[in-house]
Amino acid sequence: MADTVKDRQDRQDRQDRRDRHDNAREAVVEAALGRLDLDAKARLLSGQDMWTLPALPEIGLRSLVMSDGPIGVRGVRWTSDDPSIALPSPTALAATWDPALAERAGVLLAQEARRKGVHVLLAPTVNLHRSPLGGRHFEAYSEDPYLTGVIGSGYVRGVQSGGVGTTVKHFVANDAETDRFTVDNLVSERALRELYLAPFEAIVENARPWGIMTAYNSVNGTTMTEHRHLVNAILRGEWGFDGFNVSDWTAARSTTAAVEGGLDVAMPGPRTVYGAPLARAVRDGRVQESTVDDAVRNVLRLAARVGILDGADPVVTEPPATVDGEALAREIARRAFVLVCNESRDGSRALPLKPGTVALIGAAARDARVLGGGSATVFPARVVSPLDGLTAALPEGALSYTVGADPNEELAVADQGFELRAVCRDAHGETIGTGSAPNGHIQWMGTDLPEGVTHDALHTIELTGRFTPRVGGPHTFGIRGLGAFTLTVDGVTYFDDVQRADKDDPFLSFFGAPVPRARAELTAGEPVEVSLTQVVALPEGMPMKAITFTLTHQEPLRDPDELIAEAVEAARAADTAVVVVATTERVESEGFDRKDLRLPGRQDELVHAVAAANPNTVVVVNSGSPVELPWRDEVAAVLLSWFPGQEGGSALADVLTGAHEPGGRLPTTWGSLAQAPVTQVVPDGGALPYSEDLFIGYRAWDREGRTPSYAFGHGLGYTDWTYESIEVEGTTATVRVRNSGERAGREVVQIYLAPVEADPGRPARRLAAFAGVEAGPGQSVEAVVELPRRAFEIWDENSASWAFVKGSYEVQAGRSLTDRRLSTIIEV
Structure with missing residues (x-):
């Protein structure tokens, strides 16, 4: 619908009001800045602990609190004492192709942040899926910069509408985990502009984020926390970003180079390159105080926006209406599920489930993996597994369950059946405090200690409590972490020694592989006492005091052939077999990249066997990013559930039973590693050339003429759609589609732009x-979209500017990259 005069006037009025409030806040910021001495300024730019900046009472500034996201708000403590809503993974959110839903997710997260006293959420991650081997891709949105920018803009708008800041990360080209602290990514200026910078630019333009986080890696020889060209010239200069720039944790390396490179805040504290070293650099004449003032001004502006600077009105004075977190988590999950195939051997659709019995199979059906590993971890109050969800949804007696195959080939956190607490003691053995121990995991950063406990007094931490086994047999217990430990199970001490590192990366001491240390024969249902004690020894040279270790566990291992045989018998006896396969924390997590795209363990073998026994086999793939599906032509349906968040099991039941259709479309291409065009994520001599240049994701598959398993944008619902017409007038494209099926549904109409004259230097399309539309059976509806100018532009490295490329373009409308239904030629 065209703008009316009133629409334009309303927009102008809103902008005028924003400008007046911005000007008033700027006046308060300048006045506060003028009252600070050099030492206070330098102190403000340095973390005072793991998550906060210091308060400056002399100017009415309270302490600024930051917290990890992006799927929840953990708060400043790694604990389940204050649980968090856990939404589906960012890949799932992007799979909804719905920026309005991303905005609603942001509103909920702002609500969570306010509840936990958090002012800034360390999210969203808008790096690209350059290669499917990226280990942290579940935390990013897509291989496509446009889709990433649109979803990211919605997320940022939602969070900030609740008065909470965001930090769009990791700026920039932080697209893999291997040697992430030191890697130098070599990227052409054109690829930077058209791919890797593009989501950040779109979010700055469309959502005005209050923060950016710069990455660990270097780009073209300069570490990102010191990158004047990318931060000062482009982010702040060209794009007009006026928020604060915070380092990734421990990424800041040089006082002078960082502050002159545009880094405002060095985290975490208390020991950073800022604070006293920064004040000393100014006094020594190595840094201009005006440069420090610029950084302080950015931090004070953020403080004013979130409402912790006296005299400044916050941007949001009335928070949005309360959001039901569990309901929204469930809605996002079901709308993110991507149904990639749905056809039984007899030609009928396997989903929704038909009346009858269902054999549910897979370890991940019982012990759901709802989120990825690493700093994105939060602790929800509850998790609904697929077994829980289907048990509640199906008639009594309709559902059976067998394990089939367990992808967890190593010990996992002490979760199911454990009731643990942490007891802190001094050197005399006296108890000085107690704390929670979520999943047998201790992670206390800085001053994040139980009440009454100090680092000076703390000598030992004992994880102690009961374990009630679900099954009998030999249970294995282990330790993740470094230091002197004593492990006791059922009164027997199995380990009393020092566990040392065998890797250089300190991150692996937080999230690395656990070491088996005990094997105890236990009886199902009979509780036993367990205890893991660490003698606390803080590592030297760390920028903060950190205590982290984990009690781990593995149930008795049954014969894998026997487990698969049981699953086959259950499948053969049921009308439908539903197999849930999954990755594990050792496959997808922060801190390392993937070696292959295979499902761990014998899960592929399980699916082959079940599909042979029951032609009506449905496979649910519980992974945050692509895996190979060697059995995909043998099964009746494949549903991708991503990491579906805490309500994933209920959402799965909604979709399998047909109460709701799966709403997702692929935000990244799924295919085999052998066919994947970009697979290099390991640096050579410290450098990683992005030699593929512009051609990642579907652009590369297109160029190479390779056929993936499932194309970018692909996804099926429970109805059919007919594409009837396409018209383009100016930059407005109108596509009419008709719901030609038998039930209401939602379609994502995708518009691809292809130069008519092939240019080897440009992607084929x-x-x-894109636009989402809804219609009932037989109804027609129009999708109206604007073709952005940037879609017709390339970055000209000779002129160092955007160049509008005139000529003939084919505007293609369809259901995915490879299922394009209509097209028309335009001249620009």
Whole structure:
């Protein structure tokens, strides 16, 4: 619908009001800045602990609190004492292709942040899926910069509408985990502009984020926390970003180079390159105080926006209406599920489930993996597994369950059946405090200690409590972490020694592989006492005091052939077999990249065997990013559930039973590693050339003429759609589609722009726009989208500017990159 005069006037009025409030806040910021001495300024730019900046009472500034996201708000303590809503993974959110839903997710997260006293959420991650081997891709949105920018903009708008800041991360080209602290990514200026910078630019333009986080890696020879060209010239200069720039944790390396490179805040504290070293650099004449003032001004502006600077009105004075977190988590999950195939051997659709019995199979059906590993971890109050969800949804007696195959080939956190607490003691053995121990995991950063406990007094921490086995047999217990430990199970001490590191990366002491240390024969249902004690010894040279270790556990291992045989018998006896396969924390997590795209353990073998026994086999793939599906032509349906968040099991039941259709479309291409065009994530001599240049994701598959398992944008619902017409007038494309099926549904109309004259230096086509539409059976509806100018532009490295490329373009409308239904030629 065209703008009316009133629409334009309303927008102008809103902008005028924003400008007046911005000007008033700027006046308060300048006045506060003028009252600070050099030492206070330098102190403000340095973390005082793991998550906060110091308060400056002399100017009415309270302490600024930051917290990890992006799927929840953990708060400043790694604890389940204050649980968090756990939404589906960012890949799932992007799979909804719905920026309005991303905005609603942001509103909920702002609500969570306010509840936990958090002012800034360390999210969203808008790095690209350059290679499917990226180990942290579950935390990013897509291989496509346009889709990433649109979803990221919605997320940022939602969070900030609740008065909470965001930090769009990791700026920039932080697209893999291997040697992430030191790697130098070599990227052409054109690829930077058209791919890796593009989501950040779109979010700055469309959502005005209050923060950016700069990455660990270097780009073209300069570490990102010191990158004047990318931060000062482009982010702040060209794009007009006026928020604060915070380092990734421990990424800041040089006082002078960082502050002159545009880094405002060095985290975490108390020991950073800022604070006293920064004040000393100014006094020594190595840094201009005006440069420090610029950084302080950015921090004070953020403080004013979130409402912790006296005299400044916060941007949001009335928070949005309360959101039901569990309901929204369930809605996002079911709308993110991507149904990639749905056809039984007799030609009928396997989903929704038909009346009858269902054999549910897979370890991940019982012990759901709802989120990825690493700093994105939060602790929800509850998790609904697929077994829980289907048990509640199906008639009594309709559902059976067998394990089939367990992908967890190593010990996992002490979760199911454990009731643990942490007891802190001094050197005399006296108890000085107690704390929670979520999943047998201790992670206390800085001053984040139980009440009454100090680092000076703390000598030992004992994880102690009961374990009630679900099954009898030999249970294995282990330790993740470094230091002197004593492990006791059922009164027997199995380990009393020092566990040392065998890797250089300190991150692996937080999230690395556990070491088996005990094997105890236990009886199902009979509780036993367990205890893991660490003698606390804080590592030297760390920028903060950190205590982290984990009690781990593995149930008795049954014969894998026997487990698969049981699953086959259950499948053969049921009308439908539903197999849930999954990755594990050792496959997808922060801190390392993947070696292959295979499902761990014998899960592929399990699916082959079950599909042979029951032609009506449905496979649910519980992974945050692509895996190979060697059995995909043998099964009746494949549903991708991503990491579906805490309500994933209920959402799965909604979709399998047909109460709701799966709403997702692929935000990244799924295919085999052998066919994947970009697979290099390991640096050579410290450098990683992005030699593929512009051609990642579907652009590369297109260029190479390779056929993936499932194309970018692909996804099926429970109805059919007919594409009837396409018209383009100016930059407005209108596509009419009709719901030609038998039930209401939602379609994502995707618009791809393809130059008519092939140019080997440009992708054959690119996603230019999309729109979601809904219609009942037989109804027609129009999708109206604007073709952005940037879709017709390339970065000209000779002129160092954007160049509008005139000529003939084919505007293609369809259901995915490879299922394009209509097209028309335009001249620009």
